Amino acid sequence: MTTNGAGWGEGTRAARAGLPEAEPYQPSLPGPVFAAHYHLPGEVADAPYSYGRMGNPAWTALERAIAELESPGDPAEAVVFPSGLAATNAVLLALLRPGQLAVLPADGYQALPRVRRRLETFGVAVRTAPTADDAQGRHLDGARLLWLETPSNPGLDVCDIRRLTRAAHDRGALVAVDNTLATPLGQRPLELGADLSVASGTKALAGHGDVLLGYAVTRRPELAAELRAWRTEVGAILGPMEAWLAHRGLATLHLRVDRQAENALAVARALRERPEVRGLRHPGLPEDPAHAVAAGQMRRFGCVVSFELPDRAVAERFLAALRLVDDATSFGGVRSTAERRGRWGGDPVPEGFVRLSVGVEDPADLVADLRRALDTALGSGAGAAR
Numbered sequence: 001m002t003t004n005g006a007g008w009g010e011g012t013r014a015a016r017a018g019l020p021e022a023e024p025y026q027p028s029l030p031g032p033v034f035a036a037h038y039h040l041p042g043e044v045a046d047a048p049y050s051y052g053r054m055g056n057p058a059w060t061a062l063e064r065a066i067a068e069l070e071s072p073g074d075p076a077e078a079v080v081f082p083s084g085l086a087a088t089n090a091v092l093l094a095l096l097r098p099g100q101l102a103v104l105p106a107d108g109y110q111a112l113p114r115v116r117r118r119l120e121t122f123g124v125a126v127r128t129a130p131t132a133d134d135a136q137g138r139h140l141d142g143a144r145l146l147w148l149e150t151p152s153n154p155g156l157d158v159c160d161i162r163r164l165t166r167a168a169h170d171r172g173a174l175v176a177v178d179n180t181l182a183t184p185l186g187q188r189p190l191e192l193g194a195d196l197s198v199a200s201g202t203k204a205l206a207g208h209g210d211v212l213l214g215y216a217v218t219r220r221p222e223l224a225a226e227l228r229a230w231r232t233e234v235g236a237i238l239g240p241m242e243a244w245l246a247h248r249g250l251a252t253l254h255l256r257v258d259r260q261a262e263n264a265l266a267v268a269r270a271l272r273e274r275p276e277v278r279g280l281r282h283p284g285l286p287e288d289p290a291h292a293v294a295a296g297q298m299r300r301f302g303c304v305v306s307f308e309l310p311d312r313a314v315a316e317r318f319l320a321a322l323r324l325v326d327d328a329t330s331f332g333g334v335r336s337t338a339e340r341r342g343r344w345g346g347d348p349v350p351e352g353f354v355r356l357s358v359g360v361e362d363p364a365d366l367v368a369d370l371r372r373a374l375d376t377a378l379g380s381g382a383g384a385a386r
């Protein structure tokens with residue numbers, strides 16, 4: 001539990017998140033501790049560290065940092081996991097029982113349909129509805145848990161967290177929000193009423209494309225205790241090096257997400273001018289269908305821009321022609337990436353659908369690269385001179 005930094009600005013909190021009190025001759029962020037076991041005299045019940053599956057100082061520090069960012073000023077507990085999906089499954093499998101009902105987004109992260117089948121084999125009933133228009137709110141009767149993902153990946157639809165949380169709580173259901181795309185500097189679901197904020201820290205939170213990580217944060221100690229017990233029992237734990245790397249990177253989170261959101265908006269504005277680009281989505285664009293709701297609950301609109309090119313071949317030529325944007329999956333990293341999302345087969349998207357993750361490069365360079373790659377993909381020699 002921590003209430004550190006309630007009065008600070010977001011940048012200050014990110015730079016100092018989870019740091020221990022200054023101690024003479026100790027580093028400001030202690031390095032990772034590699035230990036399978038710790039010296040353990042006598043009784044084990046009160047030991048802060050006993051065996052490596054149960055706890056590690058690098059998790060403790062990272063968990064404190066994430067709780068401070070997701071819930072500044074109000075005590076909360078974070079539980080870290082080795083991936084976003086490990087965190088997702090911990091919440092769903094540890095908090096739901098056979099016979100209970102979960103309401104999931106129909107357009108959420110591509111692994112959710114498989115998670116759904118797993119839940120069903122354990123006797124949990126599942127209903128799905130789209131993120132847009134708060135459609136999940138129409139399926140809450142009898143639900144034990146409402147799982148929201150906003151903005152949704154990769155379609156970038158947005159739902160109203162406050163409104164859906166009120167509706168779910170009226171029916172006694174818990175609410176968990178997948179906060180991966182926004183990061184805690186973009187959106188704080190716990191302040192909007194949700195019981196849990198869950199995320200893949202692999203994306204913008206860690207932000208360098210070199211770490212997998214997940215977490216769940218809650219202000220309810222009994223939920224945190226369930227998740228921690230689940231982690232210990234299942235044994236899916238984060239490595240200390242990954243925990244430390246992610247914590248080290250939090251110091252620049254505000255710089256990265258600010259720059260990436262600005263760049264994403266610049267890129268979206270440039271793509272808007274191109275007639276071959278259809279279905280352009282970015283919640284920060286004032287004309288985006290999600291903008292009004294997003295503006296009511298987000299502080300930054302994230303780094304993802306999605307759009308459709310005429311067909312698969314054009315999209316493939318476009319991706320191959322980019323020099324500053326790697327053809328790669330995932331998102332949120334400091335270096336721009338993009339991919340034709342349909343190649344995975346899990347998302348209901350057209351063949352020419354591109355998910356673009358905008359990094360921290362100079363926006364003019366990115367825009368020039370995207371324009372040139374579009375010209376190349378369309379084979380328009382005239383456009384190449386733009």
Ligand SMILES: *Cc1c(COP(=O)(O)O)cnc(C)c1O
Nearest residue numbers: 083084085109153180200202213
């Ligand atoms: C990537 C992602 C996940 C899964 O995270 P991993 O770290 O890859 O396990 C879950 N939700 C969303 C929205 C994601 O983008």
